[in-house]
Amino acid sequence: MSTKRSDSIKIALLWPRDVPKWHAATPQEYRLHRVFEALAALGIEGVPALYADDAVDQVRAQLLACDGVLVWVDPLFTGRNRKQLDALLRDVAVQGVWVSAHPDVILKMGAKEVLYRTRDLGWGSDTxxxxxxxxxxxxxxxxxxxxxxxxxxxxxxxxxxxxxxxxxxxxxxxxxxxxxxxxxxxxxxxxxxxxxxxxxxxxxxxxxxxxxxxxxFQPRLPDGMIRCYMGADKVIGFGHQLIKALIPPPPEGPNSEAATPGPRIMHPASAPEFQALKNLIESDWTPQMMRALDVDAGSLPVIWDADFLYGPRDASGRDTYMLCEINVSSVFPFPEQAAPEIARLARDRSLTSRRTLDR
Incomplete structure (x- = not known):
């Protein structure tokens, strides 16, 4: 059982130690500084936890002193996979630390197999x-x-x-x-x-x-990809990007400016142009996905995203959407307004986990 016990809530934010883009000299420069700020606004102590395979024991001790941990580590990073990290997260979860996203949920939602298991949903295709x-x-x-x-x-x-x-x-x-x-x-x-x-x-x-x-292959790929950011089962923002992946490079070459993806333009959940997609993913597709994957509401990650490509227009000329992938392991960047929702969900989930332990 975890040794932590206090009235305050402490949540670790875990990211890879050896990935340069995550490095920072001060908390204000952390990539996740807005999440730290949102946690602090709720009276929650956010703790940086820098993960590496050679630091498993130290990180385990750090996590066991916390109520929960939010994890940002890609499936493949610095030439390694998440085997040791996932074993660590399963271990601390058994001992009472709330984990998001839990490795078992990642395997259900974040691996590409989800595209096959949910192929009969409205977001599916010939998979x-x-x-x-x-x-x-x-x-x-x-x-x-x-x-x-x-x-x-x-x-x-x-x-x-x-x-x-x-x-x-x-x-x-x-x-x-x-x-x-x-x-x-x-x-x-x-x-x-x-x-x-x-x-x-x-x-x-x-x-x-x-x-x-x-x-x-979706022929409308050049129209861009819509990233739908989710806080558990609710949309908390959108990102639209003109991507260049799977599109042959221009004559200038694959590393030229012309081959560079466009910026991801962030939009709030209320953006008018994405309301049809918002209604579909909240009302239909997420509940259906949860049933198909046997994932309950309390296990949904506090931050995940679903990437959609434009499918063929329907008989009325309206857009359809095809699921490209779901990202669960390391969703970043995300819309500015997502941080308070991440913090709120983390607080509520940690409190629920604590009450369960105290029974």
């Missing part, structure tokens, strides 16, 4: 799941011929790693199929290669119980 390399090799070539291009995604990753646009460019009889592939990571170039060679490249995605998700 397929391959759990083994043998099934991938048997089924993917046929789907590529039926509907090209496709987007192949490894189950866990960030920054566009392991996300590929795949387009069949040659399938003549008695000739090995050739595909044009483009990875979503920044600076990638299109590459033409045999389909078999590409599938061999994907074998690594099945390691450690991994899988591959396969979706249709």
């Amino acid at each position: 397929h799941l391959y759990r083994t390399n043998a099934v991938f090799r048997e089924e993917f070539p046929r789907r590529l011929q039926e509907a090209t291009p496709r987007v192949v995604k490894q189950n866990r990753g960030n920054g566009g790693q392991g996300v590929w646009k795949v387009e069949l460019i040659s399938a003549a009889a008695r000739v090995a199929p050739t595909v044009r592939v483009l990875e979503a990571s920044r600076g990638s170039l299109p590459e033409d290669l045999p389909l078999d060679e590409f599938m061999t490249r994907c074998e690594a995605y099945f390691a450690d119980d991994g899988c591959i998700i396969d979706q249709p």
